[in-house]
Amino acid sequence: MSSIDKHTAQVREMAYDLGFQYCGISRACFLEEEAPRLEEWLSKSYHGKMSYMEGHFDKRLDPRKLVPGSKSVVSLLLNYYPEKKQLDGFPKISKYAYGKDYHVVIKEKLFQFLDRIRAEIGEVDGRVFVDSAPVMDKAWARKSGLGWLGKNGNLIHPKEGSFFFIAELIIDLELRPDGPIKDYCGTCTRCLDACPTDALQEAYVVDGSRCISYLTIELKEEMIPSEFQDKMQDWAFGCDICQDVCPWNRFSKPHHISDFDLREGLVHLNAKEWLELEEEAFEQLAKHSPLERSKLKGMQRNVRFLKST
Ligand code: SF4
Ligand code: SF4
Structure with missing residues (x-):
């Protein structure tokens, strides 16, 4: 087994060990397909008053500009589908916000992840992201085969749907990339x-x-x-x-993270x-x-x- 394949297997194993349900890998590169789509989306002002979306255009599309020297984007999914939901008739809160802030919960896991990579593989440089910097998380997850981007703009995993947080490691370790999967929205609207x-x-x-x-x-x-x-x-x-x-x-299954409970x-x-x-x-x-x-x-x-x- 080549060292790239060995490291790829180790990284995947660590991801599952840390409780992520799915892990997909892409080569760090320019997001060619997304560039014109992002430009058009911004030109139509679909970002409303979220002016921060206009900045860092280059870094958004190329992780090597965000993390110099990076070679791989490791995309991770963490399930947040709750067993217990709000009852009807009350002001509704999106399921992702039922419990503790996911940034905090996931960042902790990501730092552990980087530490383990360094302990088991060697000197690896990189950064961790969870919905916090100019990273096109859904595009990377799609590219890494973790699902397709549905007509509602969400990443949909074919076995468990879309109630997932998406996180990334962008690192300078070369790994074997996965490929995208098919879009299964079909004629559904x-x-x-x-x-x-x-x-x-x-x-x-x-x-x-x-x-x-x-x-x-x-x-x-x-x-x-x-x-x-x-x-x-x-x-x-x-x-x-x-x-x-x-x-x-x-196909959503309840999560087992008490921090995310309602x-x-x-x-x-x-x-x-x-x-x-x-x-x-x-x-x-x-x-x-x-x-x-x-x-x-x-x-x-x-x-x-x-x-x-
Ligand atoms: S796009 Fe989805 S999340 Fe946004 S208002 Fe429509 S149904 Fe709700
Ligand atoms: S078109 Fe249907 S399958 Fe596709 S995202 Fe919308 S509801 Fe889901």
Whole structure:
């Protein structure tokens, strides 16, 4: 066995050992196919007010510019599909935000991963990423054969659907790359039909500026634009509609990471209680969770918007 194949097998084994469900590898290179797509997406202002998306264009498309000397992108999937979900009738929170902030949970695993690579393979340089720097995580996961990019813009694994966090190691170790798999969306249009805000007017292209995730989390204005009244379907933080309706998610299996479980305090928190919540109680409830990002003010803006519809 060549040293490249041996290292590739070792890296995969470490990924599964650390609890990642899937691991795929790509050669670090320029993302040729994505470049014109990204340019067009930005030119249509589908990123809304997320101006940070406009920066680092070169680094976004070429990991060697982000991590000089890098040779491989190791893409990793971690399941966050919950066993216990919120009940209907309460302001809805996207499943990824039920528990502790995934950045914290996953970063810890990634640092352990790098340490183990160095201990078992030798001096390897690189950086770890989880939804935090200009890395096109879905494009890399697709390229590495971890799934295809569905018409709803999500990465879909053929055995377990799309409720996964995606993370990467970009390292200067040469590994054997995997290849992409086929797109299995076929003639299905369920996600396009279900999106309440018309953020999916075109298959495979998400108009981020119309997406409920953007409106409830990224948009920092005092008000959500009134054209979205009656369209939020109770979503107060993020939106899972286009994933919930995807037939491939019937294969989702519950995760086993207690940090990601739905926090008790969120199970029965109704709109009135959200609006009456005091700062101290919110801090307790949202501590180290993605909800901290919106702050109490943002959550109450969102809940008020739901109530006004
Ligand atoms: S997350 Fe919700 S609003 Fe955004 S594209 Fe999917 S269904 Fe539409
Ligand atoms: S709902 Fe259908 S079209 Fe949309 S991503 Fe899933 S399989 Fe593809």
